[in-house]
Amino acid sequence: MYTFSSKLKTFSFILMIVGILGIGYGFLTAPKDIQEVEKILAASAHGEHHAAAAEGHEAAPAHEAEAAPAKATHEATPAAVAVNAKEKDLDTMHVDTLSVAVAPAAESHEAPAVAHKAHKAEVHDEHAEHQAHLEHVLHQLQNKPWAALYVACIFFMFISLGVLAFYAIQQVAQAGWSPVLFRVMQGITAYLPVGSVIFFIFLILCGLHFNHLFIWLDPKVVAEDELIRNKSGYLNFPFWIIRAAVFLIGWNLYRYYSRKNCLAQDEANDDLYYKKNFKLSAVFLVFFIVTESIMSWDWIMSIDPHWFSTLFGWYVFMSFFVSAVTTICLVTLYLKSKGYLEHVNTSHIHDLAKFMFGFSVFWTYLWFSQFMLIWYANIPEEVTYFITRIEHYNLPFFGAVVMNFVFPILILVNTDFKRITWVLVMAGTVILFGHYIDFFNMIMPSSVGDQWFIGISEISSVLFFLGLFILVVFTALTKVPLLPKRNPFIEESKHFHY
Amino acid sequence: MSTNKVIHAIYNDDDVLMDAVRKTRIAHHHIEEVFTPFPVHGLDKAMGIAPTRLAICAFIYGCLGLTVATTMMDYIMIQDWPQDIGGKPSFSYIQNMPAFVPVMFEMTVFFAAHLMVVTFYMRSKLWPFKQAENPDVRTTDDHFLMEVAVSGNEEDMVSFFQNTGAVEVKVIEKH
Numbered sequence: 151m152y153t154f155s156s157k158l159k160t161f162s163f164i165l166m167i168v169g170i171l172g173i174g175y176g177f178l179t180a181p182k183d184i185q186e187v188e189k190i191l192a193a194s195a196h197g198e199h200h201a202a203a204a205e206g207h208e209a210a211p212a213h214e215a216e217a218a219p220a221k222a223t224h225e226a227t228p229a230a231v232a233v234n235a236k237e238k239d240l241d242t243m244h245v246d247t248l249s250v251a252v253a254p255a256a257e258s259h260e261a262p263a264v265a266h267k268a269h270k271a272e273v274h275d276e277h278a279e280h281q282a283h284l285e286h287v288l289h290q291l292q293n294k295p296w297a298a299l300y301v302a303c304i305f306f307m308f309i310s311l312g313v314l315a316f317y318a319i320q321q322v323a324q325a326g327w328s329p330v331l332f333r334v335m336q337g338i339t340a341y342l343p344v345g346s347v348i349f350f351i352f353l354i355l356c357g358l359h360f361n362h363l364f365i366w367l368d369p370k371v372v373a374e375d376e377l378i379r380n381k382s383g384y385l386n387f388p389f390w391i392i393r394a395a396v397f398l399i400g401w402n403l404y405r406y407y408s409r410k411n412c413l414a415q416d417e418a419n420d421d422l423y424y425k426k427n428f429k430l431s432a433v434f435l436v437f438f439i440v441t442e443s444i445m446s447w448d449w450i451m452s453i454d455p456h457w458f459s460t461l462f463g464w465y466v467f468m469s470f471f472v473s474a475v476t477t478i479c480l481v482t483l484y485l486k487s488k489g490y491l492e493h494v495n496t497s498h499i500h501d502l503a504k505f506m507f508g509f510s511v512f513w514t515y516l517w518f519s520q521f522m523l524i525w526y527a528n529i530p531e532e533v534t535y536f537i538t539r540i541e542h543y544n545l546p547f548f549g550a551v552v553m554n555f556v557f558p559i560l561i562l563v564n565t566d567f568k569r570i571t572w573v574l575v576m577a578g579t580v581i582l583f584g585h586y587i588d589f590f591n592m593i594m595p596s597s598v599g600d601q602w603f604i605g606i607s608e609i610s611s612v613l614f615f616l617g618l619f620i621l622v623v624f625t626a627l628t629k630v631p632l633l634p635k636r637n638p639f640i641e642e643s644k645h646f647h648y
Numbered sequence: 649m650s651t652n653k654v655i656h657a658i659y660n661d662d663d664v665l666m667d668a669v670r671k672t673r674i675a676h677h678h679i680e681e682v683f684t685p686f687p688v689h690g691l692d693k694a695m696g697i698a699p700t701r702l703a704i705c706a707f708i709y710g711c712l713g714l715t716v717a718t719t720m721m722d723y724i725m726i727q728d729w730p731q732d733i734g735g736k737p738s739f740s741y742i743q744n745m746p747a748f749v750p751v752m753f754e755m756t757v758f759f760a761a762h763l764m765v766v767t768f769y770m771r772s773k774l775w776p777f778k779q780a781e782n783p784d785v786r787t788t789d790d791h792f793l794m795e796v797a798v799s800g801n802e803e804d805m806v807s808f809f810q811n812t813g814a815v816e817v818k819v820i821e822k823h
Contacts, residue, residue, distance in 0.1 A: 518746075518749065521746065522746040522747075522749065525746050526746065526747060528735070563707070565703070
């Protein structure tokens with residue numbers, strides 16, 4: 151039996167408390183109205199946005215030509231200068247539209263009277279545009295703490311879901327190596343019910359318009375947006391929340407009965423419960439692959455309801471599946487280092503590491519397939535997805551590939567390294583961070599856009615869910631012995647060597 | 649020793665063979681070679697053979713393949729004649745890289761696989777029309793043969809191998 155070390159327990163509580171404080175801070179400091187947004191933008195404008203604007207100029211050489219007459223106009227009409235200067239600070243995109251708008255005015259500069267009239271109209275338009283822009287930024291900044299919470303919440307829930315899928319596969323494949331790890335996997339999946347409840351509450355809050363993460367939940371947006379309106383047969387709140395409930399309940403039922411049967415098998419005299427679990431797992435895997443696909447559309451892809459991709463479900467699956475295997479590996483290494491897993495040897499660890507390696511490569515394959523197909527065809531309605539990511543999320547977008555592919559492939563390709571604890575802990579940490587970033591990349595660009603930042607909200611959301619995860623998982627591990635007794639493959643598994 | 653006599657100890661079971669190999673090593677007889685009809689798991693470890701470095705070769709060959717692919721396409725598509733083909737940006741390699749990745753991947757695999765196989769053939773001296781080095785035809789079917797150099801007392805060694813469960817022990821003069 152495993153006893154939860156008091157140090158780890160305290161650690162998890164500290165993580166949760168720090169996390170809650172940080173999350174609260176994130177919500178409290180989110181701007182409440184347009185005036186605050188204006189202040190925030192003015193404060194940050196002097197720093198980043200000048201640089202961004204400069205970059206924009208460099209990127210488009212033709213733009214410079216437009217910028218010059220624009221300057222001339224500025225000098226001519228001081229009133230406009232004030233507004234323009236302010237506008238210019240806002241962001242690159244805006245400056246682009248502005249100077250394009252100003253350029254024709256500059257052309258007609260020779261006839262001052264005409265130019266002046268034109269300018270008045272311009273300023274007026276600019277003002278409306280400015281207000282629209284501020285509102286846009288306000289939505290993004292208000293979304294930020296919610297999105298940070300959402301990414302962390304979904305990431306940790308998916309990890310335990312991935313472990314559940316891995317566990318079911320091991321049952322159905324009658325794997326001879328893994329039964330000694332079944333109780334570890336069951337322990338990690340203990341987070342699933344807790345995570346599901348929090349996640350479901352979050353979805354309901356979205357439906358009650360506490361946030362603006364899913365824009366298709368906003369009737370005002372739907373009324374104006376024909377594309378979303380055409381999808382509303384699928385993307386409507388009641389159907390969406392019922393689907394979510396069915397998926398979450400289905401997964402949790404499998405987890406509950408599978409664990410129950412596994413414990414009953416320990417006390418049984420025959421293999422009846424083992425066989426029951428086998429059938430249950432097979433049914434679950436069919437249910438899982440269907441629901442997994444749909445939930446990836448519902449919970450991640452629908453954040454950007456104008457975009458669609460066919461292989462998105464598998465891509466999301468691989469992202470959390472490799473994180474799940476990594477988590478199994480890390481928890482196993484921890485328990486082993488504390489002397490609780492007598493029958494786990496380096497060959498078991500080696501097998502887990504091989505899965506980490508293989509699935510990392512498979513994730514990359516799907517990542518690249520999705521990216522390259524869209525990049526190659528370059529159809530405007532699809533490609534915006536990647537354009538926003540490459541423009542505004544350049545480092546996280548490509549950094550995720552480095553962390554999830556280049557790093558693991560170079561480290562874990564070596565057979566000897568796959569048995570060394572510290573190498574695996576290091577590689578595993580990078581993989582988990584990388585996949586958090588991956589989910590960050592999927593969710594953030596459509597909810598907060600270029601206002602993203604990995605700051606207090608994001609970090610403390612992760613800390614909170616990490617603390618909760620540790621608490622729930624290791625509490626569950628103390629409940630039952632770490633070695634199944636009467637699994638038909640347990641002897642083979644104890645003597646497994648590679 | 650100036651003799652080039654060897655002992656051929658023949659077994660008909662791989663477990664017996666493994667046991668005999670272990671005993672032979674403990675008795676410090678030098679095992680020249682073991683012939684088996686199929687791979688015996690753990691035989692290399694029991695014989696104390698150094699692990700293969702073929703995987704390291706493959707990794708290096710893979711890197712070579714990647715370099716060849718990259719250099720080739722950079723020269724052809726970017727340096728030599730940077731045409732506009734369907735609007736693909738050919739100003740620098742990185743701009744058009746996604747289009748080159750399938751080739752880079754396949755070349756890496758191609759080089760790693762083929763050069764590794766060739767390395768394997770060369771290192772294990774295998775080629776068409778090579779004279780087979782089979783000391784006993786039964787070793788390709790159902791018998792295992794351990795070849796040990798004779799040193800010291802020949803009779804002692806013969807009786808040693810008979811005690812290891814060999815179905816047949818022969819002393820052979822090698823040329």
